[in-house]
Amino acid sequence: xxxxxxxxxxxxxxxxxxxxxxxxxxxxxxxxxxxxxxxxxxxxxxxxxxxxxxxxxxxxxxxxxxxxxxxxxxxxxxxxxxxxxxxxxxxxxxxxxxxxxxxxxxxxxxxxxxxxxxxxxxxxxxxxxxxxxxxxxxxxxxxxxxxxxxxxxxxxxxxxxxxxxxxxxxxxxxxxxxxxxxxxxxxxxxxxxxxxxxxxxxxxxxxxxxxxxxxxxxxxxxxxxxxxxxxxxxxxxxxxxxxxxxxxxxxxxxxxxxxxxxxxxxxxxxxxxxxxxxxxxxxxx
Numbered sequence: 165x166x167x168x169x170x171x172x173x174x175x176x177x178x179x180x181x182x183x184x185x186x187x188x189x190x191x192x193x194x195x196x197x198x199x200x201x202x203x204x205x206x207x208x209x210x211x212x213x214x215x216x217x218x219x220x221x222x223x224x225x226x227x228x229x230x231x232x233x234x235x236x237x238x239x240x241x242x243x244x245x246x247x248x249x250x251x252x253x254x255x256x257x258x259x260x261x262x263x264x265x266x267x268x269x270x271x272x273x274x275x276x277x278x279x280x281x282x283x284x285x286x287x288x289x290x291x292x293x294x295x296x297x298x299x300x301x302x303x304x305x306x307x308x309x310x311x312x313x314x315x316x317x318x319x320x321x322x323x324x325x326x327x328x329x330x331x332x333x334x335x336x337x338x339x340x341x342x343x344x345x346x347x348x349x350x351x352x353x354x355x356x357x358x359x360x361x362x363x364x365x366x367x368x369x370x371x372x373x374x375x376x377x378x379x380x381x382x383x384x385x386x387x388x389x390x391x392x393x394x395x396x397x398x399x400x401x402x403x404x405x406x407x408x409x410x411x412x413x414x415x416x417x418x419x420x421x422x423x424x425x426x427x428x429x430x431x432x433x434x435x436x437x438x439x440x441x442x443x444x445x446x447x448x449x
Contacts, residue, residue: 222414223414223415224415226415226416226417226418227415227417227418227419227439228421228437228438228439229250229418229438229439229440229442230421230422230423230429230432230433230438230441230442231246231247231250231420231421231422231423231441232426232429233245234247234395235248235252235392235398235422237375237376238375238376238377238379238381238389238392238398239252239374239375239381240252240255240256240308240357240360240362240381240383241311241312241317241318241319241321241357241375242318242320242375243320243357244320244321246442247422247442249357250420250442251389251392251400251420252357252360252381253357253360253385254385254386254418255295255381255383255385255387255388255389255400256357256361256362256381257271257360257361257383257384258354258355258357258358258359258360258361259272259273259276259286259288259305259354259355259360259361260272260273260276260351260354260355260359261355262355268355270289271289272288272300272305272361272384273287273288273289274287274288274289275287276351282343282344282345282346283340283342283343284340284343284350284351285334285339285340285341286305286338286339287337287338288301288302288305288337288338288339289337289407290337291407292407293384293405293407294362294363294366294382294384295363295382295383295389295405296363296366296382298365300361300384301333302333302334302337302338302339304362304364305331305333305361306331306332306333306339307364307367307368308360308362308364308367309325309339309341310331311367312324312325312358313328321356321357321358324349324350324358325358327343327346327347327350328341328342328343328347328350329344330342360383361383361384362381362382362383363383366381366382367381377391377392377394380392384407385403386402386406386411387401387403387413394422395422396421396422397419398420398422399419399420400418400419401417402415402416402418423438429441
């Protein structure tokens, strides 16, 4: 089973990295898992003044990281590239997750079952809250997954939903997914942003504005959308109502600086303006 998990996980990565709509190679299934574990582990101050508080395992007021390109949108359906995933994957979580060995593990979903080759059921975690305080339901999950099949949304991850014929809330905390053809990859896609969940009410209320700088998105992740100033920075604030208490985050605010020039990134690292960097030769990513 471990070998099969690894092979299917690798197929997820291949599908992500061969999407023609995206110019920048980045993110992939691993990127779609986010990096909040790093922020949970950071108990000390960072470089210079970028992380002004916290030492010896205490809380940190702010951590600042640099990326070398602009995000596409604060929308999980458009979170394909690395620079977008850095923020979005910490706002909106997937139903499942990968463990270090590439095996599927529960996340927003507690269990899943391939009932027959054309039917899959997903049991949802109880008591999960969105950033606006409302509780996640099967209706939110069904709506979130169905957005990938809506051509008006233009999801970059629609390829994973090509064989899905319907997604229905079959109970308050259960979703039933029907397929037109068997799809062994789909459960693994649910551990990427192709399986992420956001508030149905929020998305319906904001329509085409979802993911834009002035609106953002409402998810269940460890961080909530704060602000996005294009060409400058994305700000995420810790969500203290986060369901996973074992993943308690020590960084209260995470700032993603958008710095296009690598020499400027080096200078920012040297002066302590940023604590680290993603997506450049400097980071090995």
